[in-house]
Amino acid sequence: MLASFNTGRQGMPLLRKIWQINWSLVVLLLVLASVGFVMLYSAAGGSLEPWAVRQIARAGMGLVLMIVVALVDIRFWMRWAYAGYFVALLMLIGVELQGSIGMGAQRWLDLGVTQIQPSEVMKIALVLALARWFHGASIEDVGRLTYLVAPVALVGAPVALVMKQPDLGTALMLLMGTAGMLFVVGVRWWKFALGFAGVIAAVPLGWNLLRDYQKARVLTFLDPTRDPLGAGYHIIQSKIALGSGGTFGKGFLQGTQSHLNFLPEKQTDFIFTMFAEEFGMLGSLTLLGLYLLMMVYGYAIAFRSTSQFGRLVAIGIVTAVFLAMFINIAMVMGLIPAKGSTLPMVSYGGSSLVVTMIGFGLLIGVWVHRDVRIGRRVGED
Amino acid sequence: MSMKQRDQQRDQVFTRRALLLGGAKLGLFSALVGRLYYLQVVEAERYKVLAEDNRINLKLLAPPRGRILDRFGEPLALNRLNYRVVIVAEQARDVEHTLDQLAQLIEVTDADRRRVMRDVRKKRAFVPVTVRENLNWDDVSKIEINAPDLPGVSIDVGQSRFYPHTEAVGHILGYVGAVSETELTGEPLLELPEFRIGKNGMEKTRDLDLRGAAGASQVEVNAVGRVIRELNRQDAIPGKDVELTLDIGLQEFTRQRIGDESAAAVVMDIHTGEVLAMVSAPAFDPNLFSHGLNARDWEEFLANPKQPLNNKAIQGQYPPGSTFKMMTALAALDAGVITPATIVNCPGHYALGDRQWYCWKYKGGHGSVDLAFAIKQSCDCFFYETAKRVGIDKLAAMAKRFGMGARLGLDIPGERPGNIPTRDWMLATRGHPWTQGETLNAGIGQGMVLVTPLQLAVMTARIANGGYAVVPHLTRAVGGKPAENVKQPAFPSLGVNPAVMSHVFNGMVAVCNDPRGTAFRSRIAEPGLEMAGKTGSAQVRRVSAAERDHDVRRKDAEIPWRERDHALFISFAPIQAPRYACAVVVEHGLHGSDTAAPIARDVLLEAQKRDLGRQPPGRIAGEPKAAG
Incomplete structure (x- = not known):
């Protein structure tokens, strides 16, 4: 892998690559992560322990990984895209096996030293695999129905596995992220309609495969009021917290809903609520603005990239992060029913933060290697 | 199409589609902003209230x-x-x-x-x-x-x-x-x-x-x-x-004086209506109730024939017996059917129709009797005749004027009205007309006449104060301010001629102070503290003609407790300037003169002694202070 820092005809010296890194985007991401640190400090009642300190350490690790990933030649990632995808798929299957032994929802893969969430890894791996598939495709290729069988299979396998966990939120994110990528490569509108119909048709089929407790979870996901003391109560309290924050907020460390524990899981799922309660409408608009700015960076990188692979990776990563952000914020505001989603870059959780930062490493890598030309077939360059 | 053209076409599609996708994301962003605005600005006040409700407990x-x-x-x-x-x-x-x-x-x-x-x-x-x-x-x-x-x-x-x-x-x-x-x-x-x-x-x-x-x-x-x-x-x-209005010292004294009897006693101020002592025995300890009464104590209370839970002073209804003769005398004098000089012959019995009514002194009788003597000796024959002359309705009207037959409105719950029968009442409740024999019974306070000890005390007070409609009360002040019912102590006159009142008044004085009076043995001898009174016995069980004819009335000790007569005594003191009225009823106490009168005497003496120089009337003892 070290060798690939400097391979290829268009290989750049390492120092020049470091110079090329989009440092303003890095700063933007660190600002987002810092919002997380501050809120985790507040969530602990004004203490670095137990969350803020660990989140800072993981962000440090994530920063290093992000820079390393950004500096690796983009063609390396393209070459290993399918392999990475299969590793992620195997991890998901591993989780499924663990889960069937341990009963109940199992999303974490225990690697002994650390736990990682394969579905998070899959979000990145799928983007890479799809980008590679469509890298060499012309408009005509994309227009052929048979050409789309592989990408549908690529997304279908992990979706089926996460659905079984059951993690409907992640499954939808994978589907919508893939749809976004298929859209930008030029798949016809009517095929989306067909695909959508196909998904709807598959629902009853998939439903029958689920066990009763899994069905119950899915139903609660769709309708939190089914569980008025659990998810429904959480959403009500979250809305109270948000609304009572008002325009200017209650002040740092002054959020009554959060600090008196009316708000559940404020360090993970409901961290946006806590932020909005303490900093009000002005604070939440600023945070949304940061995400918007991040998205603008992503699109700029995509448009500036010479290679189709680079563009698709950029769009895919930005879309994945956007979807995670949107689902989380819309959920805590009671716009959509959801359970167990986190706010990217801000929520507590090592696996999510590190994987997201690796994703951003790929995005920055696309920027660093924006002028690298890649042939239609691997090795053809 | 050349490779380059193809690439260009692909780039165009990508650019167009990517911009569309970006636009869609902007749309979703706007949805988030709109929702934020709705929650944090439009609905902010409502949610602030809800958050405070959450956080603050009253x-x-x-x-x-x-x-x-x-x-x-x-x-x-x-x-x-x-x-x-x-x-x-x-x-x-x-x-x-x-x-x-x-x-x-x-x-x-x-x-x-x-x-x-x-x-x-x-x-x-x-x-x-x-x-x-x-x-x-x-x-x-x-x-x-x-x-x-x-x-x-x-x-x-x-x-x-x-x-x-x-x-x-x-x-x-x-x-x-x-x-x-x-x-x-x-x-x-x-x-x-x-x-x-x-x-x-x-x-x-x-x-x-x-x-x-x-x-x-x-x-x-x-x-x-x-x-x-x-x-x-x-x-x-x-x-x-x-x-x-109670004087706890007098209350405790009265309670101890009654001892183990099943009895009630009421002492009141004849001018103000203040109840100074009101005892019903046996009684219960209210402390038992504040910790929650246990079932065993409750059963015991209910099983006791002397009914400790009952406040006999206001809930016990007894025939007033001879104490009611004051009403008969007043009604007859007021109606003019007798005068103080009217003489009635008492041979020990009184005939009406084909029935005989007996005097308590049925052997020999009292002979020729006038009003003063009749009260002093409690001659029944005199009052049979008097009652017959005045009639039940006038008698009942007088009794009601003196506070009987209806609740007096004492400021604790449970008071009972007693009963003063009239012709109308008889028809309405029993469905048959009044007979004159019942008038004779009523004339000596038997039959259907029922009064409470409190009513007896009020009647006595109204006689002693010269005929004013004094009303009893127990609350003197609330929070340091005179209670609403004592602000107007000027009671209206009952409208009975003072001369008529004085005959009855003097009769009661004689009962206690004339050697031939029925309560002379229980008089107060201390000068200036003398009392006036009237004895009474209320039959619980009818004495049969056979018993009377054959003189087989049992000795008192042989009569079962439950069948003994109730003993009553009403009194006031001092006779020169009356201030206190006292009524005592001893259930199954046999004779008013033996059991009830001594209690009344001791209580009235204690009342007069206790009060000497102690309490300026109308002063409120309890200043407002924080309790506990």
Whole structure:
């Protein structure tokens, strides 16, 4: 892998690559992560322990990984895209096996030293695999129905596995992220309609495969009021917290809903609520603005990239992060029913933060290697 | 199409589609912003209220209950500190073990233990659970000294009602108890689990005055209800002290004087209507009720033939016997059917139609009798004739003017009206017309005439004060201000000719002070304190003609208690300037002169002695002070 820092005809010296890194985007991401640190400090009642300190350490690790990933030649990632995808798929299957032994929802893969969430890894791996598939495709290729069988299979396998966990939120994110990528490569509108119909048709089929407790979870996901003391109560309290924050907020460390524990899981799922309660409408608009700015960076990188692979990776990563952000914020505001989603870059959780930062490493890598030309077939360059 | 053209076409599609996708994301962003605006600006106020509701609990602070005092400010009902030992599960860690250790210091029964363990499981870990109540000071100090070895155990102080004079005033004070479902009025105080309200007697009548007003403490709580801090506090307003007209000294004296008899006695001020003593015996200790009466005590109360739960002074209805002859005399004099000079011959019996009515002195009779002699000797024949002349309706009207036959409106609950029969009443309730024989019975206070001891006292007071419609009351002041019913002590005249009144008045003087009077043996000999009175016996069981004819009336001691006559005595003192009226009824006490009169004498003597130079009329003894 070290060798690939400097391979290829268009290989750049390492120092020049470091110079090329989009440092303003890095700063933007660190600002987002810092919002997380501050809120985790507040969530602990004004203490670095137990969350803020660990989140800072993981962000440090994530920063290093992000820079390393950004500096690796983009063609390396393209070459290993399918392999990475299969590793992620195997991890998901591993989780499924663990889960069937341990009963109940199992999303974490225990690697002994650390736990990682394969579905998070899959979000990145799928983007890479799809980008590679469509890298060499012309408009005509994309227009052929048979050409789309592989990408549908690529997304279908992990979706089926996460659905079984059951993690409907992640499954939808994978589907919508893939749809976004298929859209930008030029798949016809009517095929989306067909695909959508196909998904709807598959629902009853998939439903029958689920066990009763899994069905119950899915139903609660769709309708939190089914569980008025659990998810429904959480959403009500979250809305109270948000609304009572008002325009200017209650002040740092002054959020009554959060600090008196009316708000559940404020360090993970409901961290946006806590932020909005303490900093009000002005604070939440600023945070949304940061995400918007991040998205603008992503699109700029995509448009500036010479290679189709680079563009698709950029769009895919930005879309994945956007979807995670949107689902989380819309959920805590009671716009959509959801359970167990986190706010990217801000929520507590090592696996999510590190994987997201690796994703951003790929995005920055696309920027660093924006002028690298890649042939239609691997090795053809 | 060349490769380059193809690439260009692909780039164009990508650019167009990517911009569309970006636009869609912007749309979703706008949805988030719109929702934020809705929640944080449009609905902000509503959610602020909800957040405050979440965070702030209003805790009611119960006010200390007002005291009940006697006329000199002596407390009759007050609040005593109730030491409770409580345990907080989250601090105790091992509750069972801590209870074991506690049981080595104070008594902890198995029932207590089971209840504590059940409450600990049911309630949140930081809620104190009561182990035992009403600890004495020894137990409290034992626990305090060993506090380091008793994690989570602490002493909690509450208040409970205490009646220092126990059963002497039980019937008047009543008692307090937990609020029952039907007593809930929506007043939040009543929903406090420890709150007690008046259930009977003065505690019930003056409950709203005694209760005070709730305070409130605003506390911040977290999601599981633990109190974080107090934000605001408004202290409770203590209940008002209620001062009674009673003199507890006289009350205790009267109670002791009655002893084991089943009896009632009422002493009142004939000018103001203040009830100075009102005793019903046997009585109950209201303290039993404030801790919650146990079933065994309750059964005992109910089974007792002397009915300790009954306030006989206002609830006992007795035939007034000869004490009613005052009414017969007044009605006849007032109607002009007799004069003081009217003579009636008493051969020991009186014939009406084909029946004989007997005088109590049925052997020999009283001979020629005038009014003064008839009252003094309580001659029945004289009053048979007098009653026949005046008729039942005029007799009843006079009795009603003197306060009988209807409730007097005393300010404690339970008063009963008694009964003064009339022709109309007879027709309405029994469905047959009045007969003259019944008039004769009524003329000597037998038959269907029923009165309460309080009514007897009021009748006596109205005779003694020269014919003014004095009304009895027990409340002297509330919160240091004269009670509403004593602001107007000027009672209207009953409109009976003073000359007529004086004949009856003098007759009663003679009963006690003429050597031939029926109560001469029970007179007050001390100059200036002499009393006037009238004896009475109320038949419980009809004396059969056979018994009378064959002179087989049993000796008093042979008559079963339940069949003995009730003994009555009404009196007032001093005769020169009357001030106190007293009525005594001893159930199954046989003769008014033997059992009731001595009690009345002692009580009236005590009343007069106690009062000498003690109390300027109208002064209020109890100044407003904080209770407890």
